[in-house]
Amino acid sequence: MRSSTTGWLLLLPTIVILVFTGVMPFIYVLLTSFFDWNLFAVNPEPQWAAANNFRRLVHDAEFLKSIWLTLKFTLYVLVSQVAIGFALARLMMRDFPFKKFFRAVHTLPLMIAPIAVGATWRLMTVPGLGPIPYYLKNWFGIDYRLSMFPDQAFASVVLMDIWHWTPFVTLTLLAGLSNLPQEPVEQARIDGANEVQIFWDIILPAMKPVLLTTIFIRIMDALRVVDEVWMLTQGGPGAETRFIGLHIWKIVFPKTDYGYGSAMSLLTLYLTIVICWLLYVAMTARKERPL
Amino acid sequence: MFMRHLATSFVALAVASPAMADFWSDAGAAYQGVTIRGVSESTPPSNYVRDVLAPKFTEATGIQVEFETTSWDQMYDKAIKDMEAGSGIYDFVYIEQDAIYSYLSRDFLVDMTKMMAENPALVNPEFSFDNFTSFIDYFKNADGDVFGVPMEAFIKVYLYRKDLFENPEIKASFQEKYGYELAPAKTFQQWHDIAEFFTQYGLDNGEELYGTTVQAASGHPASWYEFWESIAPLYGVYNWGINQDTWTASVEHGGRMNSPEAVEALTFWLDLIKYAPPEATASTWDEVASSFAAGRAAQGLVYGENATWIATNAEKSSVVGNVGVALPPTAEGVMEEAQAGNGYIGYYDGGAFGIPHSSKNKEAALLFMEYIAQPEVQADWAEAGGRIVLNSTYDDPKVQEIDAKTDHYFTLMKDSGDLFAGAPPYPFHNQVREATAPFIYEAIIGNLTPQEALDKMAETTETELKNLGYTAN
Known part of the structure; x- marks a missing residue:
């Protein structure tokens, strides 16, 4: 009894912080989503709207487009980062010249704030100022203008995110690889397994918990990306890189449409949870092997 | 004897006059050590306030000024959130001409005309709203009360x-x-x-x-x-x-x-x-x-x-x-x-500084507004920021010199300024802009023809105005 009370007392600060920073804002957003509330409407007070905001979402082409773009962005960056990150982690398990230097340089992007990453990429890509459009045009005759060509803008945003976050994937997978017991691998080699078999049947299953954690973190980050995209493209050209985070920001702040923005936020949260859950189920499903 | 009196009077005047004649140190005495905070867009005129006028004001009054100049989007974001929440972070905010109608509709700002009438000790004897160009009219309500001191107009x-x-x-x-x-x-x-x-x-x-x-x-x-x-x-x-x-x-x-x-x-x-x-x-x-x-x-x-x-x-x-x-x-x-006054040929842009109701240092902020409205500080500011808000600034020799170097931009502004106009008085300015701007973006990249873009903008504007309650559902 006494130890239980002590335990709760020790947990109390955390619970209080969690309630204030997590639970209460969530409840506030949930309540707001059932109201029409725009500060600059004829009636600036919240008006009960029942589920209208959620109904609007289903028919909102801009919102649906931003969801689609976000999912596409998430898929591209996730697959790229996991593939490259895994390859680099495996590479760093071996010895090679300048390994420490490479590891330090490779990790540098992680230390830069997303807003600064976006600003740096913008400086590099603005026509008339940035080196990338200049050299692409002079060396290859490519007209590189993020603000004009949607495909270039989308690809650049994906590349920027890969550049920024692959080191995170590398580091977490490297930590996982370092802790793997070497005996099963050695045993497999003795039994004549080749490298592909070792990777596919031993390393990958053993890395599943680390991979799953890394993928979840990256999915959640990718679904809520805002700052670096805002700096690089501001969601343009048109709305071709207006991912859901940016879209919600525009609805909630410049448009001050709080009710509708809250509904969008909730739906996005729901979507994130569903995606993570589906992925979890898919990755942890036991494979039944024929005897 | 006369000479002694004269000398005594002279010395007394010399000692007394700084305190009597220097309105700024007198008026600022009660607010020594107070820090006022402001936010504005990072533009040449605002940066001049941050780098030159704010430090001079501190020197004259002892009131500290923390003036944040940031991007246009961030400026609005910060100012509106602060005023809406009533958190009192900012003691003065930049009000772009096109935002004043939204701010007035939400009663964000202090009525400066009333505040000055109620606090005569805080009013510089040389300050008058009549010194300003007609641009100040944009910052008045229907009764003619002023809610922002113009700091830039162009x-x-x-x-x-x-x-x-x-x-x-x-x-x-x-x-x-x-x-x-x-x-x-x-x-x-x-x-x-x-x-x-x-x-x-x-x-x-x-x-x-x-x-x-x-x-x-x-x-x-x-x-x-x-x-x-x-x-x-x-x-x-x-x-x-x-x-x-x-x-x-x-x-x-x-x-x-x-x-x-x-x-x-x-x-x-x-x-x-x-x-x-x-x-x-x-x-x-x-x-x-x-x-x-x-x-x-x-x-x-x-x-x-x-x-x-x-x-x-x-x-x-x-x-x-x-x-x-x-x-x-x-x-x-x-x-x-x-x-004929029935149209306009372009944008008369500019802005003012206003004091939010939520400010915790309204009096000190008011002094700052008056300080930057002095005729003496206008000429250098005009050179740095291409802006004129007082009628007298046009006649300043320094401004006339700059005018000659700029192919008479200031003369053009003085003579033809009335052909230009500020933004229409829409409280829903940001809402309609945000709803319709994506169609301009799509037209720029060729996804929509001009006709398609404008049709969609018109339709979206009407929907938005309906949602905001301006027209019946």
């Missing part, structure tokens, strides 16, 4: 490169090609021809020179502003084409947002992009000024706050001494409408 003018336009060889070549003399554009066809000519000239001579600036950011409202505030009025489409009696936008419902004139204007403007520097589709007002200052454009519409530094500051501009200033071209009848 017009968006047509700039051109005099060195190019007056070059005899270029002139001859232009004459030969187009059959008329090269001069600042008076018609849209001339604007187009000049743009086409200089873009080709740049290509032929291996120069990074383009025909015109276009503020066509394809993901930022700057492009929306250039079209609705500067281009559409030149074609006679005013107030964004919204019918203010019915709050409708489409031609079908009595508006002009998708009228033939608006379509013609958008078609013309979009066509200019191919003669603009490649950065045009990423350019807001700042980048347009930078492109012109870098000598990358032969002509274009540039906000006046940048005109003076482009024309005079050799450290930042490579076209110093070569900048010409003129009124923009207009469609037939538009100039006459503007002269």
Whole structure:
């Protein structure tokens, strides 16, 4: 009894912080989503709207487009980062010249704030100022203008995110690889397994918990990306890189449409949870092997 | 004896006069050590306040000033959140002319006329709202009370490169090609021809020179502003084409947002992009000024706050001494409408500092507002920021000197300022802009034709106004 009370007392600060920073804002957003509330409407007070905001979402082409773009962005960056990150982690398990230097340089992007990453990429890509459009045009005759060509803008945003976050994937997978017991691998080699078999049947299953954690973190980050995209493209050209985070920001702040923005936020949260859950189920499903 | 009295009086006067005559140290005495906080957009006039006027004010009064200059979006974000939440972070905020109606509708700001009447000890005897140009009228309510002290005002003018336009060889070549003399554009066809000519000239001579600036950011409202505030009025489409009696936008419902004139204007403007520097589709007002200052454009519409530094500051501009200033071209009848007060030919932009109700240091902030409104500080500020808010500033010898260097930009502003207009008095300014701007972006990148973009904008505007309660559901 006494130890239980002590335990709760020790947990109390955390619970209080969690309630204030997590639970209460969530409840506030949930309540707001059932109201029409725009500060600059004829009636600036919240008006009960029942589920209208959620109904609007289903028919909102801009919102649906931003969801689609976000999912596409998430898929591209996730697959790229996991593939490259895994390859680099495996590479760093071996010895090679300048390994420490490479590891330090490779990790540098992680230390830069997303807003600064976006600003740096913008400086590099603005026509008339940035080196990338200049050299692409002079060396290859490519007209590189993020603000004009949607495909270039989308690809650049994906590349920027890969550049920024692959080191995170590398580091977490490297930590996982370092802790793997070497005996099963050695045993497999003795039994004549080749490298592909070792990777596919031993390393990958053993890395599943680390991979799953890394993928979840990256999915959640990718679904809520805002700052670096805002700096690089501001969601343009048109709305071709207006991912859901940016879209919600525009609805909630410049448009001050709080009710509708809250509904969008909730739906996005729901979507994130569903995606993570589906992925979890898919990755942890036991494979039944024929005897 | 008389001499002794005289000497005594002189000494007494000398000792007493700083305290008596220096209004700022007297008025500021009660607020020594207080820190007032402000937020504004990072523009030449605001940066001058931060770097020069705020430190001088602190020196004069002992009141500290923390003045944050940030991006346009962030400035609004921070100011509105602070005022709405009543958190009192800021003691003064920048109010862009087009935002004042939203702020007044939400009662965010202190009535400065009333505050001064109630606190005569805080009013500098030399301060008067009558000193200001008519731009201050934008910051008054229906009763004539003032809610913001203007700190910048300028017009968006047509700039051109005099060195190019007056070059005899270029002139001859232009004459030969187009059959008329090269001069600042008076018609849209001339604007187009000049743009086409200089873009080709740049290509032929291996120069990074383009025909015109276009503020066509394809993901930022700057492009929306250039079209609705500067281009559409030149074609006679005013107030964004919204019918203010019915709050409708489409031609079908009595508006002009998708009228033939608006379509013609958008078609013309979009066509200019191919003669603009490649950065045009990423350019807001700042980048347009930078492109012109870098000598990358032969002509274009540039906000006046940048005109003076482009024309005079050799450290930042490579076209110093070569900048010409003129009124923009207009469609037939538009100039006459503007002269009659029934229309306008471009944007009279600017802003003021206001005190939020949530401020915790209103009195100290009021003193700061008055300090920056002194005639003595205006001339240098005008040079740094191309802005004039007091009538007397036009006559200042220093300003007249700058005026001569800027091809008489200030004279143009003084004489023709009434042809320009601020944003229409819409409390829903940001809401309609945000709802409709994506269609301008889509038109810029070619996903929508001008007609499609304007039809969608008109429809969306009406939906938005309905949602906001301006029209019946």
